[in-house]
Amino acid sequence: MSDDRLVIAPEVVRKMLDEQFPEWKDLPLRCVENEGWDNKTYRLGDELKVRLPNAAGYVPQVEKEFKWLPKLANQLPVAIPEPVALGKPSADYPWPWSVYRWIEGETVSAATISDMNVFAKDLAGYLHALWAADTTGGPVAGDHNFHRGGDLSVYDEETRFCLAGVTGDIDAKAALMIWERALQSKWTKPAVWVQGDLSTGNILIRNGRLSAVIDFGLCTIGDPACDLVITWKFFSGANRELFKTMVDMDQPTWHRAMGWTLWKAIRTLYYAKQDNIPEEQQAAKAVIEAVLSDANLAATKT
Numbered sequence: 001m002s003d004d005r006l007v008i009a010p011e012v013v014r015k016m017l018d019e020q021f022p023e024w025k026d027l028p029l030r031c032v033e034n035e036g037w038d039n040k041t042y043r044l045g046d047e048l049k050v051r052l053p054n055a056a057g058y059v060p061q062v063e064k065e066f067k068w069l070p071k072l073a074n075q076l077p078v079a080i081p082e083p084v085a086l087g088k089p090s091a092d093y094p095w096p097w098s099v100y101r102w103i104e105g106e107t108v109s110a111a112t113i114s115d116m117n118v119f120a121k122d123l124a125g126y127l128h129a130l131w132a133a134d135t136t137g138g139p140v141a142g143d144h145n146f147h148r149g150g151d152l153s154v155y156d157e158e159t160r161f162c163l164a165g166v167t168g169d170i171d172a173k174a175a176l177m178i179w180e181r182a183l184q185s186k187w188t189k190p191a192v193w194v195q196g197d198l199s200t201g202n203i204l205i206r207n208g209r210l211s212a213v214i215d216f217g218l219c220t221i222g223d224p225a226c227d228l229v230i231t232w233k234f235f236s237g238a239n240r241e242l243f244k245t246m247v248d249m250d251q252p253t254w255h256r257a258m259g260w261t262l263w264k265a266i267r268t269l270y271y272a273k274q275d276n277i278p279e280e281q282q283a284a285k286a287v288i289e290a291v292l293s294d295a296n297l298a299a300t301k302t
Contacts, residue, residue, distance in 0.1 A: 169273070262288065
């Protein structure tokens with residue numbers, strides 16, 4: 001899969017900071033590990049970070065986050081990014097960019113969590129708070145967030161195309177059945193806030209407990225199913241069942257959540273296979289297998 005992201009050199013960022021925010025000219029600028037896909041991130045001093053979209057498709061996220069994150073912050077039980085300043089395009093960089101408060105924490109993993117069951121309850125609690133937050137005037141799903149929280153069927157053609165390319169790697173028949181079932185229902189309740197990318201890279205842990213959730217670039221109001229992908233990408237066994245119980249969502253929404261999970265995993269598997277990236281192939285297959293196994297387990301209980 002081609003990568004058309006813009007390379008953003010630290011010298012360019014330093015120049016824009018010095019020109020637009022001279023009060024920070026003495027703060028050191030350094031790269032951030034695990035910065036994600038959509039943005040180039042630099043740490044600025046000890047208390048700030050700079051985020052710059054690295055492709056045109058991610059640009060609408062900048063002002064959206066700047067507008068909505070302050071309104072969401074006091075409605076959530078954990079920390080979320082706090083916008084500090086909005087940067088302007090320059091001769092060297094074509095889009096708006098932003099400065100945020102730095103949030104301390106470790107990326108969530110089995111090694112950073114003290115108790116997986118406690119984490120499952122904490123994360124479910126965060127989601128319930130997010131879904132209860134005031135949605136007045138909130139952004140509706142669309143191109144700006146790649147339809148997270150919207151209609152899953154926008155990815156039907158892509159999913160079927162990618163599935164056809166990996167039929168020898170997974171149980172394609174079972175995956176297709178789960179995919180088609182996911183397309184049969186829609187969210188008919190009032191729209192709720194959706195983060196859009198509740199992945200492990202966007203969840204921070206301190207002292208073994210959930211402390212912050214970051215990266216709301218794909219946020220919207222709509223169907224919460226896409227925020228449940230972590231059910232199969234991170235949880236397993238008893239803690240997965242506990243998380244599902246604490247989330248307490250209706251069955252059609254779980255079906256759509258499986259659909260969102262399969263879309264991304266099948267797509268990842270297809271392109272990792274094309275690009276010959278074994279580790280990504282294995283990770284994607286593990287997620288697909290988790291969904292298929294969970295669906296089969298649910299079927300045996302009915």
